[in-house]
Amino acid sequence: MGILEVKNVNKRFGGLQALGDVNLSVAENTVHAIIGPNGAGKSTLLNCLVGKLIPDTGSVMFAGQSVLGRKPYEINQMGISRVFQTPEIFGDLSVMENMMIPLLAKRDGSFRMHAIESLEDERELRAEAEKMLDEVNMLDKQDMHSASMSRGDKRRLEMAMCLIQRPKLLLLDEPTAGMARADTNNTIDLLKEIKEKRDITMCIIEHDMHVVFSLADRITVLAQGTPLVEDTPENIKGHPKVKEAYLGEAA
Ligand SMILES: Nc1ncnc2c1ncn2[C@@H]1O[C@H](COP(=O)(O)OP(=O)(O)OP(=O)(O)O)[C@@H](O)[C@H]1O
Numbered sequence: 001m002g003i004l005e006v007k008n009v010n011k012r013f014g015g016l017q018a019l020g021d022v023n024l025s026v027a028e029n030t031v032h033a034i035i036g037p038n039g040a041g042k043s044t045l046l047n048c049l050v051g052k053l054i055p056d057t058g059s060v061m062f063a064g065q066s067v068l069g070r071k072p073y074e075i076n077q078m079g080i081s082r083v084f085q086t087p088e089i090f091g092d093l094s095v096m097e098n099m100m101i102p103l104l105a106k107r108d109g110s111f112r113m114h115a116i117e118s119l120e121d122e123r124e125l126r127a128e129a130e131k132m133l134d135e136v137n138m139l140d141k142q143d144m145h146s147a148s149m150s151r152g153d154k155r156r157l158e159m160a161m162c163l164i165q166r167p168k169l170l171l172l173d174e175p176t177a178g179m180a181r182a183d184t185n186n187t188i189d190l191l192k193e194i195k196e197k198r199d200i201t202m203c204i205i206e207h208d209m210h211v212v213f214s215l216a217d218r219i220t221v222l223a224q225g226t227p228l229v230e231d232t233p234e235n236i237k238g239h240p241k242v243k244e245a246y247l248g249e250a251a
């Protein structure tokens with residue numbers, strides 16, 4: 001049994017069947033990629049994994065517990081964090097202040113700095129943030145305003161903001177979308193490092209096949225809301241059903 005188990009998930013938006021009978025099992029400490037053409041239902045599926053969307057039918061279990069209907073901070077407390085397509089950082093805050101937000105959010109969903117309870121509390125939060133920044137080689141940037149950083153550094157900061165919650169499952173929706181090749185390669189290196197050093201399972205949605213084949217242990221190909229094939233990267237390469245799924249789209 002996988003740490004993440006999706007069973008018979010269906011989701012309709014009006015007349016559109018965005019997800020049709022999705023089954024997915026993700027083994028602990030692996031990287032599972034979900035690929036598929038535009039509109040295949042990838043983001044919809046990810047939204048179901050973080051409790052943001054409730055499927056019409058089916059179940060989503062993480063470590064034996066249902067994620068459905070839970071608030072974002074409850075999802076964080078279960079050990080799930082998510083990286084969005086565009087880095088979710090606060091440009092007018094410093095790197096250090098950004099790092100404190102997920103620590104506060106994990107407590108009760110509060111994003112406010114005044115949720116810091118005391119000087120002692122602030123010292124502890126700072127110490128934890130410094131430790132994490134050190135782990136991702138960003139300690140020297142702690143006082144920088146995040147708006148002035150490169151796209152790659154913003155992504156690195158956002159990743160650190162997820163990792164500081166010590167997730168068991170990291171969900172990534174196109175983490176390299178719109179990036180220059182150099183930033184994409186940096187992100188691949190960072191994700192490889194995370195994979196090697198941590199006890200973590202990752203589910204990644206990605207259009208860039210270079211990213212997928214560099215990282216994934218298993219790949220699910222989604223087309224029109226339904227998994228077409230699931231296999232290892234070696235077997236997915238050149239698979240006729242994958243070509244069929246991407247027909248009409250430059251993949
Ligand atoms: N909230 C919504 N209301 C109505 N339709 C929606 C909604 N969210 C998604 N859809 C539709 O559901 C289908 C799947 O969308 P989804 O965003 O999951 O695709 P995707 O695979 O992530 O695509 P992309 O690669 O472009 O990000 C699309 O046809 C989309 O237009």
Ligand SMILES: [Mg+2]
Binds near residue numbers: 042043044
């Ligand atoms: Mg999407």
